[in-house]
Amino acid sequence: MQKKCECGNFFEVEQELHIIVLGHPTKIATINRCASCVTKYANKFSTKCVVCERPILPGTPVGNGIVGEYGTGVAHLEIGHFNCATAATFAGTWGEGKIVPHPALITR
Numbered sequence: 001m002q003k004k005c006e007c008g009n010f011f012e013v014e015q016e017l018h019i020i021v022l023g024h025p026t027k028i029a030t031i032n033r034c035a036s037c038v039t040k041y042a043n044k045f046s047t048k049c050v051v052c053e054r055p056i057l058p059g060t061p062v063g064n065g066i067v068g069e070y071g072t073g074v075a076h077l078e079i080g081h082f083n084c085a086t087a088a089t090f091a092g093t094w095g096e097g098k099i100v101p102h103p104a105l106i107t108r
């Protein structure tokens with residue numbers, strides 16, 4: 001089924017695309033945007049997993065943990081794919097550039 005994107009391009013709905021997100025080849029399906037708009041959107045709002053360094057796209061479950069830098073005494077909160085970080089606390093879903101928390105599901 002073809003749909004018209006907000007930019008005017010026509011695209012095939014749910015077609016599998018192979019795009020580059022934050023430097024990594026990524027498979028994705030289109031729902032409401034054409035390939036070029038999906039690529040722009042994914043690169044604008046995704047972040048990198050601290051464990052596998054692959055992109056975390058909007059809609060992905062994420063976990064967080066404290067990552068310390070040895071010798072510096074500096075510890076900061078990092079996020080990763082929930083499945084990547086075995087010691088992670090479920091933090092919510094990655095949204096448009098930030099975590100969308102699910103307070104009822106946070107584990108301690």
Ligand SMILES: [Zn+2]
Pocket residue numbers: 005006007008009033034035036037038
């Ligand atoms: Zn478009």
Ligand SMILES: [Zn+2]
Pocket residue numbers: 049050051052053054080081084
């Ligand atoms: Zn990961």
